[in-house]
Amino acid sequence: MTKHRTDAAATLLADVRAHRAAENAAAAAVLRIAAEWADLHPPVEDDFVASSTLGGRPTGAPLAGEGTPEVDEGCIAELAAALRCSTDAGTTLVGQALELRHRLPRLWALVHTGKVAPWQARLVAGRTIGLTREAAAFVDDQVAAVTGKVGVTQLDRLITTAITRFMPAEAERQRVEAEEKRRFDIFPDQDGRRHGLAEVVGVLDLPDALDLDAAIGAGARKLAEAGVDKSLDVRRSMAAGELARSQPALDLTTTSEPGPLGDPADQPHDPTTTSSATGPASTTLRPHRAPSQVTLYVHLSADVLTGGSQQPGWVGNTGTPVTADQIRDWCGRPDTTITVRPVIDLNTTSFVEGYEVPDRIREHIALRDRTCVFPWCSRPAHPRSMRQRSDGTDTWSTDADHIKPFAQGGETSTDNLAPLCRKHHRLKTHTRWRYRMLALGHYEWTSPHGLRFQRGPDGTNALSEDRRPPTPQARPPRALTARRRDAVPTG
Template sequence: MSTSSDATAALLADARAHQAAEQAAAAALLRTAADWADLHPPVEDVAEATWQGSPSGVPLAGPGAPAVDGACVAELAAALRCSTDAGTALIGQALELRHRLPRLWELVHRGEVPAWQARRVAARTMALTPEAAAYVDAQVAAVVGRVGPTQLDRLITTAILRFMPAEAEQQRLAAADGRRFDIHHDRDGTSSGLAEVTGWLDLPDALDLDAAVTDGAQALAEAGCHASLDVRRSMAVGELARRQPAFDLTTSSDSEPATPSEGAGAPVPRPRVPVTLYLHLTAESLGSGTAPGWVGNTGTPVTAGQIRDWCGRPGSRITVRPVIDLNTDQTVPGYQVPERIREHIALRDRTCVFPWCSRPAHPRPLRTARSDGEPGWSTDADHIVPFGAGGPTATDNLAPLCRRHHRLKTLHGWRYRRTAPGRYLWTSPHGLHFTRGPDGTPPGSTTGPPPAAATAPRTWTITLPPDARPRERDPVPTG
């Protein structure tokens, strides 16, 4: 019995020691991040010293904290095996704590407050004035890190009301601009082809939408749908979207005379732009095969049955575009990258190929990507070997890079090369090496031979116009 008690006590002591070591290491990492920022002050009087199109000295923390050469962030982030955004947050929160929350900074390094709690506070105080941040620092330090998220939000609000009255009034007047409506597409296949919808609406709009969805669910039931009320409500939202794809605020008196069935003033419906689904699947799955595929729009893995279900919807018109064989390289003369090659490399690599970057590489321009409303690409098509140095405009010399990491490669000493299909070897300005693997393989050590390249499935692009008819369930094709 005593032996068991001794072992239990030893394990508890070990657990506390490991936790203390973890907290000490996290505090040391914050200090290292701040020291890294000190070694990289803004670069002055250098035309190329810009970060994301702005002067290289970027404020990563709140007013009063020093600016940093933004180009230094990616290398530290890559060394820590995290994204550039995560590295930006780490350095910014370290500077926020050291310069604007000194009481909390000291408590972290005395081991009285875990670093993760201090970082949570720092992330929330960056928008505050120095006076408001000092107030939060004093209040949080007084309770030695026992502030939960709700209490912290209340404390931040109190600081804004007390020390930033003009900002508080501006927030009140701008509250209506916080209305939004978001559709969260399934990114990893765990939702089986479903999508979550969230939003904030004015109360009258919310009540109207609720009533419309309720009416639609009832109409589906009357049409013979036997699904549950929750399922019918979700289906009703889709029916609303198909029947009102875009607003038309003109009436028949503004355009064409109304027909008797429309009635005076009835809006003339506009045709909906078809939705293009990029469905990737092997040839054997086109029939009754079971090999999985994935949706290029969202990067979501789906079953072959789900793809056949989508393609077999009643009333759908399916257009199969020419197949893009990702195993065949394409080359064009000149520097400009045509759309078909952009589409090829986006479908091949799926994301920006910088270490730990997950920005999607969409195979078509995004309709709202540019400030002028014109379509824009989510990533740049980068010549791995620069065109001016003899690099061809070819799929085996092009890779998708987001604009941030494209600038790092072009202006700030990063370089990379393609070692195998879907695999890239990156070198940082200080000589660190990172391997970016295919299909989300985590980048890491460069030791050992690269794995053999898998045969890429053929890519089918299918345009699916909407089915406007109420239905209980879409039938699955039999052959």
């Protein structure tokens, strides 16, 4: 019975893989036909050139990027009708097909050899339409090597990184524009359906958001220590209210030269006063209490901080790319203390006796692998805890897993440890998922029914069933410099 069930499961897995391959091949053929349809229908007059649409209305923007052919607007509706989709959807399809064929040729070729799913290539094409030819070619070179191995979030980060490197002025313009979208809104209960609750929605600068998260987390722990028997989510909500009541307004403290009554600090303080009759004054913002310290990991070259380089870095807390100007802005704040940590050589092996994994080794493997190393998982392996348990101890976003179990002789060392999110750690522990390290940062996974996957710094590869396990690679020169921001905010 067990053998029959295993054989049936293996057959189903083989079938679903074959159907997905057929689905991708069909979608690739539709892209090719869309591009050929456009070739057959050049515009007869300038007034009938197709443009991208938004909400059914033409935007005037071209269907695809610079260097792609124009298309007669009347032909798209017919193609869309044949595909049983809206004209807007047909317009997007034709534009992305032209973008891929003319400006992203490597991706176009990978789509038609079955190595990249058409939907992933279309995602890239949609992002590159507004770029110059040079920038699009750069994205094509960078993305073609990893598309199909990574998820949507990782792909989006990679494209953003490429734009930041190749078009720093445009990246900075987008950053400044995004800063103007910061907001903080409170929507109170208007009709009683929320039972007196209110929704809070905000868009904050990353350091401010981390500071707020740390303050609320500290408040939630204090409530637990005070005997509040509620879930963590409820206590965090309560802590936000306590934070508001303890800091009802900014403390606009006036400082001035000592007057007849002595030091101004000894005199009664009126928070509405911003000047003094006894001499020149300055207004400063002072917190009512010392906030929690927040660590923000930013990885970058030394030249970035001095302005000698525009090469972007990335934020270890979130894994997102960040421009050099943004890094300099964060580091230049008066409330920021910069601690430059020594280079952590990720190619060395560190180990300890016993089962427990110390923070320094957790940090090492988190910096090396950056995310959970399960196939296609993108859960960040934060090098420092972003939250703590109610007892104040660290909680990491991923577990440090012994690849060879400790009970079977596996060491607590960096070459036998990898970050796994809790879900995938449980899968590895309680099911027949297994993996091994091929080289530092490179892993081979085997599913319960024998499917194999390679996971590395560039993402995941699905291995064919008859392929032999790859030979372990030489250790790559991937040492990183970790830089830390210890932020002590002023409010």
